[in-house]
Amino acid sequence: MKLNHVYKTFYPDSPKEVKALTDINLTFEKGEFTTLSGESGSGKTTLLNIIGGLDSATSGQIFLDDDEISAYSEEKMAKLRLHDIGFIFQAYNLIHVLTVRENIGFIMKLLKFDEKEIDTRILELASILQIEDLLDKLPGEISGGQQQRVAVARAVASRPKLILADEPTANLDSKNSERLMNMLRTLNEKEHVTVIFASHDKYVLEQSKRIIVLDDGVVVEDR
Amino acid sequence: MYKISQHLAWLSLWRRKTRSAMVVMMIALCLSGLLGLQGLYDGMISHMINTTIRSDSGEISLYAKEYRLNKSLDYRLSPLSKFENAFSQIEAIDAYTVRLEQEGLIATAHKSRGATLKGISLEKEQNFGQLDAFITKGNYSFGKGNKNALIGSALAKKFNLSIGSRVIFTAQDVTGEINSISFRISGILKTGNPALDENSVFISMEKISKFLNLQQSATQIALRVKETENIKKVQDQLQILFPDTDVLRWDELYPLLIQMQEIMNIFNLASYAIVFIVAALGIFGVMLVSVLERMREFSIMLAIGTPYRIVRNQIIMEASFLGIIGFLAGALLGGVLLFYMSTAGIDMRSFEAGLELYGYSAVMYANMHLYYFFQAFFAVFFATLLSVIWPLRKLKKIKPIQVIQGKML
Numbered sequence: 333m334k335l336n337h338v339y340k341t342f343y344p345d346s347p348k349e350v351k352a353l354t355d356i357n358l359t360f361e362k363g364e365f366t367t368l369s370g371e372s373g374s375g376k377t378t379l380l381n382i383i384g385g386l387d388s389a390t391s392g393q394i395f396l397d398d399d400e401i402s403a404y405s406e407e408k409m410a411k412l413r414l415h416d417i418g419f420i421f422q423a424y425n426l427i428h429v430l431t432v433r434e435n436i437g438f439i440m441k442l443l444k445f446d447e448k449e450i451d452t453r454i455l456e457l458a459s460i461l462q463i464e465d466l467l468d469k470l471p472g473e474i475s476g477g478q479q480q481r482v483a484v485a486r487a488v489a490s491r492p493k494l495i496l497a498d499e500p501t502a503n504l505d506s507k508n509s510e511r512l513m514n515m516l517r518t519l520n521e522k523e524h525v526t527v528i529f530a531s532h533d534k535y536v537l538e539q540s541k542r543i544i545v546l547d548d549g550v551v552v553e554d555r
Numbered sequence: 556m557y558k559i560s561q562h563l564a565w566l567s568l569w570r571r572k573t574r575s576a577m578v579v580m581m582i583a584l585c586l587s588g589l590l591g592l593q594g595l596y597d598g599m600i601s602h603m604i605n606t607t608i609r610s611d612s613g614e615i616s617l618y619a620k621e622y623r624l625n626k627s628l629d630y631r632l633s634p635l636s637k638f639e640n641a642f643s644q645i646e647a648i649d650a651y652t653v654r655l656e657q658e659g660l661i662a663t664a665h666k667s668r669g670a671t672l673k674g675i676s677l678e679k680e681q682n683f684g685q686l687d688a689f690i691t692k693g694n695y696s697f698g699k700g701n702k703n704a705l706i707g708s709a710l711a712k713k714f715n716l717s718i719g720s721r722v723i724f725t726a727q728d729v730t731g732e733i734n735s736i737s738f739r740i741s742g743i744l745k746t747g748n749p750a751l752d753e754n755s756v757f758i759s760m761e762k763i764s765k766f767l768n769l770q771q772s773a774t775q776i777a778l779r780v781k782e783t784e785n786i787k788k789v790q791d792q793l794q795i796l797f798p799d800t801d802v803l804r805w806d807e808l809y810p811l812l813i814q815m816q817e818i819m820n821i822f823n824l825a826s827y828a829i830v831f832i833v834a835a836l837g838i839f840g841v842m843l844v845s846v847l848e849r850m851r852e853f854s855i856m857l858a859i860g861t862p863y864r865i866v867r868n869q870i871i872m873e874a875s876f877l878g879i880i881g882f883l884a885g886a887l888l889g890g891v892l893l894f895y896m897s898t899a900g901i902d903m904r905s906f907e908a909g910l911e912l913y914g915y916s917a918v919m920y921a922n923m924h925l926y927y928f929f930q931a932f933f934a935v936f937f938a939t940l941l942s943v944i945w946p947l948r949k950l951k952k953i954k955p956i957q958v959i960q961g962k963m964l
Contacts, residue, residue: 381956386858407862407863410857410860411860425959
C-alpha cells in the first residue's frame with residue numbers, strides 16, 4: 333500500500349478548520365506489523381481510517397497493488413473492506429442484536445463461507461480468545477474486555493489481507509493484551525497478513541516491527 | 556443476500572420485542588380506527604338509503620305523468636289490475652306496494668296543520684319494506700273494521716298524540732268535494748325518513764278509496780327489485796310497458812340522497828386521508844426513530860463492509876414485517892369493531908334531534924365489506940414504504956466512521 337501526498341482537513345475553509353494530516357507519504361509492504369504512534373490528536377486514527385477507506389483524504393492518492401483505491405466509489409470501497417480488510421475499533425462496535433457467535437461469523441456469512449467452515453472458525457477463535465462460554469450471549473450481556481475480544485475475532489475470522497486496529501488493547505488487561513498480540517503476530521507471520529495498529533500502548537509498540545510516529549498530522553519518525 | 560437481510564430483520568424485531576410490539580400496536584390501533592370510521596360512514600348513508608327505499612320509494616316507483624308536479628287525483632294510476640298483471644310477468648320484481656295519497660288538513664281539538672293521508676295495505680307494506688319494524692308505539696294494525704290509523708312520530712309529537720288519540724283529516728275527494736274522516740291512532744311510526752315522519756298519516760287502502768271516491772286507483776306504486784344490477788333493466792322494461800307513466804328509480808326520486816352520499820364520500824375520503832396521514836406519520840415517526848437510534852449499528856455494519864443493499868433490505872423488511880403484523884392485528888381489531896358496530900350499533904340518542912333532522916338514525920350501524928380490508932392493507936403497505944424512504948436516504952448519505960466516532964448522526 334502506498335500513500336502519496338495525503339492531506340486531510342476537517343471543516344475546510346471555515347473558522348473551525350483542522351489540518352489532521354499533512355503531506356503523508358508512506359509505503360506499507362505485504363506482511364508488515366506496523367504501529368502508528370503519537371499523542372492523542374496526532375492524526376493516527378484519521379490515518380488508519382483513510383488507509384481502511386472509512387474516510388476519504390482531502391487530497392493525495394492511495395494505492396493498493398497499483399490500484400488507486402482513493403478513487404474508488406463507496407460501493408467498491410465497501411467491497412474492498414468486506415473482502416480484504418478487518419477492522420478492530422477502539423469502542424468494540426459489535427452489532428447489538430447479534431449474539432457473540434453471530435457477530436464473529438457475520439463477515440464470513442456475508443462472504444458466503446460454508447456454514448461448517450464458519451462454525452469451525454468461530455470455535456477456533458473462541459478457543460484462542462477464551463470466549464467459548466460467551467458464544468450465545470448478546471454484546472450487552474458481556475464486559476468491555478470480552479466485547480473487544482469478540483471484535484478481534486470478528487476482524488480476523490475471514491482471514492483478511494489487512495487488519496487495521498485502533499487502540500485494540502485500550503480496554504484489555506495485560507494478559508488479554510498479550511494474547512491478542514500473539515494471535516495477530518501469528519496471523520502476520522504464518523499467513524503474511526499485514527497488520528497496522530494505531531496505538532500508544534507501550535506493549536503494542538514493543539511488539540511492532542515498524543513504528544511510525546505522528547505529531548500534529550505530520551510523520552516525524554519512521555523506524 | 557435477501558436471506559441475510561431477512562435473518563437480520565427478524566433478529567432485530569425479535570430481540571427488541573417491546574419496540575416491535577409498540578409499533579405493531581400503533582399500526583393496529585390506527586388501522587382499526589380507519590376501518591371503523593369507513594364502516595360507520597358507509598353504514599350511516601346506506602341506512603338512510605335503505606330506510607327511504609323500504610318506507611317509500613322502493614328501488615323503482617311509478618307515478619302518473621304530471622302527478623309529481625301537481626299532486627292532483629286527476630293524475631293517478633288506474634286500473635291497478637293492469638299494473639299488477641304486468642308485475643307478475645317480470646321475474647326480477649321481488650315485491651310491490653300500492654299507495655293512494657291525498658294532501659289535506661289534520662286536526663285535533665287544539666291544533667291543525669297540513670299533512671298527507673296515505674292509503675296502504677299493511678300486508679303489502681310488510682312484504683315490501685317491513686314497515687312494521689318502524690313501529691315505536693302501539694300496533695301495526697288499523698284495528699277492527701280498519702277504523703284506526705298509523706301516524707309519523709314527528710307529526711304525533713307536534714300534535715301531542717298518543718295511542719288512542721282521535722284526529723280528523725279533511726281533504727278533497729276526486730270530485731272536488733271536501734270530506735272529513737275521523738280515526739284513532741293505533742300506532743306511531745318512526746321511519747327515519749323526515750318526509751314521512753313529519754307529514755304522514757297512514758290508513759287502509761279500502762278506507763281511503765272510499766273517502767276519496769276512487770276505486771282501483773293509486774298515486775304511487777313502489778317496487779322492490781331482486782338484484783341491484785337489474786334496477787335499470789326493470790325500469791326500462793316498465794317504461795316501455797307504461798309509456799304514459801313516470802317510472803323512476805330511487806336515486807331519481809331522491810337526488811338529495813345521492814348528493815348526500817357524494818358529500819359523505821368526500822367527507823369519508825377526507826377523514827380517511829386525515830386518519831391515514833396520522834397513521835402514516837405515526838408509522839413514519841416510529842420507523843424513523845427506530846432507524847435513527849440504530850444509525851450507529853447500521854454504520855458499524857457498513858464500516859466493516861456490509862453492502863448498503865443488505866442494510867437497506869433489512870430496514871425495508873423490518874418495516875414490512877411490522878406493517879404486515881400490524882395490518883393483521885389491526886384487521887382483526889377493526890373486524891371485531893366493525894362486527895360490533897354493524898350488529899349492536901352505536902347509540903347516539905343524546906344527539907337524536909340533530910341526527911334525525913338530516914335523516915340519520917340515532918342508533919348508527921356500520922357496514923362491513925371485504926374491500927375495506929384490501930384498502931386498509933394498501934394504506935398500511937404504502938405508509939410503511941413511505942416511512943423508510945427518508946431514513947434510507949439519510950443512511951445512504953452518512954459517513955459510517957463519523958457516526959461511529961459520534962461526530963454525526
